[in-house]
Amino acid sequence: MTAPFVLAVPSKGRLQENAEAFFTSAGLSLAKPRGARDYRGTIAGLDNVEIAYLSASEIASQLARGMVHLGVTGEDLLRESIPDADKRVLLIDGLGFGNANVVAAVPQAWIDVRTMADLDDVTTGFRAQHNRRMRVATKYINLTRSFFAAHGVVDYRIVESAGATEGAPAVGTAEMIVDITTTGATLAANGLKVLDDGVILRSQANLVASRDADWSPAARETARVILDHIAARARASKYREVRTRFAGCNEALLNEAHNRFGVVAPFGGPTSSGMLTLHCPPVHLYALGSFLREHGADTVSIASLDYVLDRENPLFAKLEAFLRQ
Ligand SMILES: Nc1ncnc2c1ncn2[C@@H]1O[C@H](COP(=O)(O)OP(=O)(O)OP(=O)(O)O)[C@@H](O)[C@H]1O
Ligand SMILES: O=P(O)(O)OC[C@H]1O[C@H](OP(=O)(O)OP(=O)(O)O)[C@H](O)[C@@H]1O
Ligand SMILES: [Mg+2]
Structure with missing residues (x-):
């Protein structure tokens, strides 16, 4: 028997509902033959495809390790968890849901701090005054490091935060934060403001391919069929x-x-x-x-239009080009 083609789909959380709706609208109906709590599924009509239901962050790491061929997950999770993400995974297409910005935010009370350059001044002053570095609470450690480095900000220390990050400045475990925001309500409720040039990443859910998966001819053919469905739907919805x-x-x-x-x-x-x-x-x-x-x-x-099947399949063409590199 040939090894199955694995498609990873969010099993819970924010992306789950939209991801399932996305595949359904592309004419790919996902099924859980052994019931709702089953973490393995199938696609009607595509016998060798196995659906792996995983959390969005787990999907990012499975894509990095080549354990799944295709998956749906947030760009923020990919860029945070995969060094050199563009070499290991291909972001085939943004899916228009799961939108969120990763941002650097400081207390609103810091009225003179509006930009990363202002922040740089403040971190230096903070160190001189308090004899320790300013603390940044975040779970986006790698994104924070590279963004701060790109802005020349070096006098800070990361405090790893697993949740309720926006609360850190008020409770005194950090001076500022890097976190994800959609409506801005949580930042506002915690008296925080985003720096004018503090948007680190505009993230959304993406359809993603792994470079290191087993791309046998059969796996490529399965990817072509899946991406053909998706491209047909995408083409139809634009017109x-x-x-x-x-x-x-x-x-x-x-x-x-x-x-x-x-x-x-x-x-x-x-x-x-x-x-x-x-x-x-x-x-x-x-x-x-x-x-x-x-x-x-x-x-x-x-x-x-429901579907438009073109001879050209831009999504599969992109995947082929990526796997050739
Ligand atoms: N308002 C939001 N807050 C947090 N994440 C959001 C928001 N909107 C969209 N997302 C996206 O959802 C994804 C995270 O989803 P979720 O929290 O369900 O996954 P997870 O982190 O794998 O799960 P868990 O937190 O249970 O381990 C990220 O890609 C994130 O960008
Ligand atoms: O800008 P907003 O629309 O207010 O959304 C952003 C908030 O939503 C998420 O937290 P969530 O409450 O989902 O909890 P989490 O810590 O489990 O992610 C995220 O971590 C932010 O805190
Ligand atoms: Mg979460």
Whole structure:
């Protein structure tokens, strides 16, 4: 029997629901044949795929070790836990959920500290005054080190924090923090503010491939099929289908529609009976419909697309290029 292809999916926490919805919308239905508490699953129709249900942080480390082929996890966790992340893993695509910023934040009471440069001055003064280094509470140790180094800030010490990091300055275990924020509510509730240039990383959930997984020809073929589903869905969701028929539709008009509304004509120009099918980004639909009517169309129908299968699969092409390097 050939070794299974392993796809890692968040089993709990913030990313879980969105990740499952993402695969479902791509036409890949995940199933847990042995019940909800089973941590191994399957995909209908793809017999050699094994779903590994893991926490988002575990997925990052399994990708680094080549224990899974593909996984969904946050960019913050990848960049924090994998040295030289861009060599070990490929971020195939951002998935538009799990958005959060990793930020450097200080007490709002520090009114003169607005930037990393201000922070640099303060850390030096702090050391002179207190005879110890300023403490930064965080679980993002590596991201903090490289960001502070890039800003020339060296007079600080990291205090590792496993949770409730924003509370550290108030309870006196650190002077400032580096943590993740989405709405900013937790920072505000703790009297903290993000430095103007203190956004370390804008993170979101990504579809990620591991370089060190067993990329046998069979595994590559499975990845191609999975990514084909995902690309078809992604392509479909960027456009709506616009159909119409009118005399006098020509190349020049299609070019103008392309330039003004970002329209593509996936099946070429009008058929012999004048039927025309276009794909148009949602924001330009009404303008396109008006444009077509001004040029003679009586009726324009607009429909959403579920999947668009193109010969090109940009996601798989990206994976192949990464594995060749
Ligand atoms: N408001 C938020 N707070 C924390 N993480 C968030 C937030 N929004 C999105 N995320 C993302 O969710 C991921 C972390 O999810 P989660 O906490 O479920 O995973 P985990 O750390 O593996 O689990 P656990 O904390 O239970 O060990 C990170 O990639 C993070 O960027
Ligand atoms: O900017 P906000 O929208 O307020 O979100 C950010 C907060 O949410 C998360 O904590 P969570 O309460 O989930 O607990 P955790 O420590 O288990 O991650 C995160 O660690 C921040 O503390
Ligand atoms: Mg967490």
